[in-house]
Amino acid sequence: MEAITFTLHDFLRDFYTPAQCLEYLRKLRWPDGIHCRKCDRVTKHHLRPEKKAYSCQYCGTLVRPTKGTIFFGSKVALPNWFWIIFQFAKTRTGITAKQIERELGITYKTALRMCNAVRSCLEEDHTLSGQCELDETYLGNSRRYFGRKRKRGRGADKRPCFGAVQRGGAVVAKVVPNTKRETLYPIIEEHVEKGSEVFTDEYKVYASLEKMDPNLSWTYRHDTVNHSQGQYVKYRRDGTEVHTNEIEGFWSYPKNAIKGVHRGVSDRHLQGYVNEYAFRQSHRKDEQPLFFTMLRHIVPVERLAA
Ligand SMILES: [Zn+2]
Structure with a gap:
């Protein structure tokens, strides 16, 4: 259309x-x-x-x-x-x-x-289903540090964020206190329908997604790509492409914008920026x-x- x-x-x-x-x-x-x-x-x-x-x-x-x-x-x-x-x-x-x-x-x-x-x-409240990709990232670099020497990567000036995308559909993206299992699993449970197929990288927290709910024989069909071994797409026999390109593609927008356009964002408003990019992504086909x-x-x- x-x-x-x-x-x-x-x-x-x-x-x-x-x-x-x-x-x-x-x-x-x-x-x-x-x-x-x-x-x-x-x-x-x-x-x-x-x-x-x-x-x-x-x-x-x-x-x-x-x-x-x-x-x-x-x-x-x-x-x-x-x-x-x-x-x-x-x-x-x-x-x-x-x-x-x-x-x-x-x-x-x-x-x-x-x-x-x-x-x-x-801010929106989507429920994702079908084929979904999950990935966490670090966003921020607060104004205070901008232009000065900063720690790179998972430093103190960046905040962890978790995101899930339904392929071809909506995004759920949250600033989180950490990327531990007890933080991420409730978000996944709330926003990704049980029975969905989820693709992640090999980060160990995702390993038990398959059996998250003890009352079910399986909660999510889970498959991983092994980024640390240079694998970015895995082609399964059933024709499924296992990768996390869509969620990583999504993260690249706030990541680049916070660095290049906004030149740093305060912690307090980070979720707002994440909302903005998630909103655009979720409605891009409207x-x-x-x-x-x-x-x-x-x-x-x-x-x-x-
Ligand atoms: Zn009147």
């Missing part, structure tokens, strides 16, 4: 004014109309742009489509927020607060806070432009009971 494109031209046409953004939020949030608390029924509401709200035609009660979202109470105009989300959706490598500072003429601090707010909304999928995650939808 061909993905629908949403260009900069489309964006500027549809989200140029605060009123346009509010209208979009209203439709997204209240697809069945706005239920007025005071009149106790769905009534017609009119836009009150100066209050960033809608008021009931009969009693004047105000409702705010930004309530409970990252936009609420922000001094930054809605088109600027939407523009940042548009940028998040448009790039594969991510956009930096520095670029946003320059392009929107807001302070770096505000831009960074906005980016982290958007990222915090992009028909709907990513921009609208992101907005859907930011704005709660209030449906009326039928």
